[in-house]
Amino acid sequence: MALALSACEPLSFTALGVGASAGIAHQMNGHAYGTFTAPLPKVKAATLTALRRMNILVVSQAKTSTGEFLRARASDRQIEIEIETITPTTTRLHAVARMDTVLVDGATAAEIISQTRKSMEAEAEPLSWRRPCRDGTRQLRLVRR
DSSP states (O other): EEOOOSSSSSEEHHHHHHHTTTSSSEEEEEEEEEEEESOOHHHHHHHHHHHTTTTEEEEEEEOSSSSEEEEETTHHHHHEEEEEEEETTTTEEEEEEESSSSOBHHHHHHHHHHHHHHHHHHHHOEEEEEEOOSSSSEEEEEEEE
């Protein structure tokens, strides 16, 4: 579905995709982190989508003073995911996949962050701003993929 409001030249960008990918994931000692320019409910929904895509079973969800905490299970891994509100539009994701009390699987934790980011980008609507027309207005065009 496309909504085109004028015939001016477009300057295209992906609105939510730009914001969603603004956070850079990093990993320390098997713990993976990512920051998203999106409110907690959107990041949580994207995280749950990512876990479903990875066939990781969510076993519990709980609210915390700073956001939400998810526990999940995959094979011999116990996964903990903390979703923390930094601001109303900025959310931090922390994932760790434990294989036992000492060993952690940093690759799985990093993939959870990566798949969450992909879920966020998939939900983004591509928008196109058109250059000002003769009457000085700017027109917005929404195009669904």
